[in-house]
Amino acid sequence: MFIHFSYRNFLPQFLGEIFAEAPHVILDNQSWDSETFELLRKGVLDFGITGKDLNPQDAVLTLMPPKGINCYELCQDTQSCLVRRNHPILKQTWDEDNYLRQRHIQVRSMKNDRWLLDYKLAEKGLSRDIAIYVPDFHNAATLCTHTDFVLTAPNHFALSIAEQLDLVILPLPTQLPLMAYTLFWHQNKDKDLGHNWLRKIIIRRCKDLSVHERF
Numbered sequence: 001m002f003i004h005f006s007y008r009n010f011l012p013q014f015l016g017e018i019f020a021e022a023p024h025v026i027l028d029n030q031s032w033d034s035e036t037f038e039l040l041r042k043g044v045l046d047f048g049i050t051g052k053d054l055n056p057q058d059a060v061l062t063l064m065p066p067k068g069i070n071c072y073e074l075c076q077d078t079q080s081c082l083v084r085r086n087h088p089i090l091k092q093t094w095d096e097d098n099y100l101r102q103r104h105i106q107v108r109s110m111k112n113d114r115w116l117l118d119y120k121l122a123e124k125g126l127s128r129d130i131a132i133y134v135p136d137f138h139n140a141a142t143l144c145t146h147t148d149f150v151l152t153a154p155n156h157f158a159l160s161i162a163e164q165l166d167l168v169i170l171p172l173p174t175q176l177p178l179m180a181y182t183l184f185w186h187q188n189k190d191k192d193l194g195h196n197w198l199r200k201i202i203i204r205r206c207k208d209l210s211v212h213e214r215f
Contacts, residue, residue, distance in 0.1 A: 010049060010074075010181065010206065011029065013205045013206055013209065014201050014202050014205040014206070015027075017201050017205060018198065018201055021197075021201075030045075031135070031136065032048060032049075032050045036048045036050075036184075037065060037066055037069055037184070040069055040184060040185060040186045041066070041068060041069070041186055043186065043188065043189075046185065046189065046195055046198070047183060047184065047185050047198070047199070047202070048183075048184040048185070049074070049181060049182070049183050049184070049202075050181070050182065050184075051077070051154060051179045051180070051181055051182070052071070052073075052179060052180050052181075052182040053116050053177065053179050053180075065184060068186055068187050068188075069184055069185070069186060069187070070184070070185055070186070070187050070190070071182050071183065071184050071185075072182065072183045072199075072203060073180045073181075073182055074180070074181045074182060074183055074202070074203065074206040074207070074209065075156075075180065075181050075206055075207070075208075075209040076178050076179070076180050076181075077154045077155050077156050077178065077179055077180070077181060078154075078155045078172070078176075078178060078179075079117065079152055079153065079154060079155060079172045079176055079179075080152070080153060080154075080155040080158040080159075080169050080170065080171060080172060081099070081150050081151065081152050081153075081158075081169070081170040081171070081172055081173075082141060082144050082150070082151040082152075082153060082158055082161070082162060082167045082168070082169060082170075083144060083148075083150055083151075083167065083168050083170060084144050084145050084146075084147070084148070084166075084167060084168070085166050085167065085168055087148055087168065088148065089102065089148075089150075089170075090168060094170055094171075094173060095173050096126075096173045096174045098173075099150070099172075099173045099174065100121075100126060100127075100128060100129070101129075102129070102148070102149070102150045103129050103130075103131035103148070103149050103150070104128045104129060104130050104131060104149060104150050104151070104152065105130075105131065105132055105134060105140045105143055105144065105147075105149045105150070105151045106128075106130045106132070106133050106134070106140075107133075107134055107135070107136060107137055107140050107151075107153070108133055108134070108135055115152075116176065116177075116179075117152060117172075117174075117176055120174070120175075120176060121174065131147075131149050132149070137151075137153050137154075137157050137161075138161070140153070141153070141157075141161045141165055141167065142165065144165070144167055145165050145166070145167065152172060154179070154181075155169075156181070156209065181206070181209070183199070183202060183203065185199065
C-alpha cells in the first residue's frame with residue numbers, strides 16, 4: 001500500500017498494529033505534494049494524511065479536496081513555535097511584535113510558500129521575515145538548533161521533536177484557527193477490504209491524539 005504523509009511522526013501511532021496483524025505487508029511512505037490528490041484519484045496511492053484547515057473559507061486558501069476524495073478527521077491541533085535553547089528571545093517579551101521581528105524558517109506545503117498563518121497576518125497588514133524555505137519540518141527543526149531562526153509548526157510535531165533536538169516550545173503569539181490532521185482516500189476504495197482494514201487501524205490509533213497548547 002502507498003501512503004503520502006505531510007507529518008511522518010504519525011507513523012509510529014499505527015505501524016506496530018499494522019505489522020502485528022499483517023507482518024508481510026509492504027508500505028511505501030512518501031511525502032505529500034501537489035500531485036497527491038491526483039494520485040489518489042488514479043489509484044496510485046491508497047491514502048494521504050496531512051493538515052486541513054477547519055474553517056471552509058480558510059481551507060479554500062490552503063487545502064480543498066477535489067470531488068471524489070473522501071476524508072476523515074483524525075485529530076485537531078494548534079500551531080507552536082520552536083527556537084534553540086539559549087535563543088536571545090527567551091530573555092525578552094514573547095509577543096506578536098517580537099515574533100514578527102525574528103527571522104523565520106518556512107516549510108513549503110504543496111509548493112506553496114504561504115501558509116494560512118501568512119494569509120491571516122496579511123489581513124492585518126503584517127508579514128513574517130522568511131530567512132529560508134525548506135521541504136519538511138524535520139529539516140526545519142534541525143536548522144533551528146544551529147540558528148536564531150524561529151520555526152512555526154504544528155504543536156503535535158513540536159512536542160515530539162523538541163526533546164529530541166533540545167529545542168524550546170513557545171506559543172504562537174497570534175490568533176490562528178485550529179487545524180485537523182485529516183485522512184484522505186478516493187471513494188473507489190470504500191469497498192476494498194484491505195483498504196478498509198488499514199483505514200480502521202489508522203483512525204482507531206489516532207483518535208486520542210488531539211493536542212492543544214502545553215506550556
